[in-house]
Amino acid sequence: MDTRQVKNVGVIGYSGNPKETPVKEIAELCLKLGEELGKRYNVFTGGRDGVMELVSKGVKSVGGFCVGVLPWEGEDSNEYNDVVIKTGLDFQMRSFILVKSVDAVISVGGEIGTAIEILAAYANKKPVILLRGTGGWTDRIADVLIDGKYLDNRKLVEVYQAMSVEDVVEILERIAK
Numbered sequence: 001m002d003t004r005q006v007k008n009v010g011v012i013g014y015s016g017n018p019k020e021t022p023v024k025e026i027a028e029l030c031l032k033l034g035e036e037l038g039k040r041y042n043v044f045t046g047g048r049d050g051v052m053e054l055v056s057k058g059v060k061s062v063g064g065f066c067v068g069v070l071p072w073e074g075e076d077s078n079e080y081n082d083v084v085i086k087t088g089l090d091f092q093m094r095s096f097i098l099v100k101s102v103d104a105v106i107s108v109g110g111e112i113g114t115a116i117e118i119l120a121a122y123a124n125k126k127p128v129i130l131l132r133g134t135g136g137w138t139d140r141i142a143d144v145l146i147d148g149k150y151l152d153n154r155k156l157v158e159v160y161q162a163m164s165v166e167d168v169v170e171i172l173e174r175i176a177k
Helices: 023-038 051-061 091-100 112-123 136-144 165-175
Strands: 008-013 042-045 065-070 083-086 104-108 128-131 159-162
Touching (some): 008 051, 023 051, 023 065, 023 104, 023 165, 042 051, 128 136, 128 165, 159 165
16 A cells, blocks of 8 residues: 555445344444544445445444445435445446545455455455454455465455454554554
8 A cells, every 4th residue: 555544445345134134243333333434534335235334324423424336326325325426337346436446445244246345455456454253255255365464476465354343443544654
């Protein structure tokens, strides 16, 4: 990462109803993550439901600023987005817009779309923070890291592992220096 300060942070992870498994098990964590990020950064998400909605709700609860980067025409935006970017693109392609728009990416749980976003962030030399214990690809991908912190032998950018929201904030502050 270059020497500029982290200003825009992306959060990726599970979509789906926040009141259903697997999202409901990490709902409080997502709200807390949104609150802490919202105090410090502009937060970008995929703009829809699940982790995206809960993090955005947390951001808004502290007066933060949240951008939703939506697929297609953005009809399924959550109510907590300050700005909605209607990309007109499918899920995977909109993810590249999200990744290109941020200084770092935080991964929370997630299925194949999240895995694609983790790889896209790494390929674009954006630091990735895995919020461990949240399930899905966030936890699975940690098992394949080279030296515990890289996704391939080129060692493009570090993939960090956080065990708490406090760890996430500390890592963001460290990589911003």
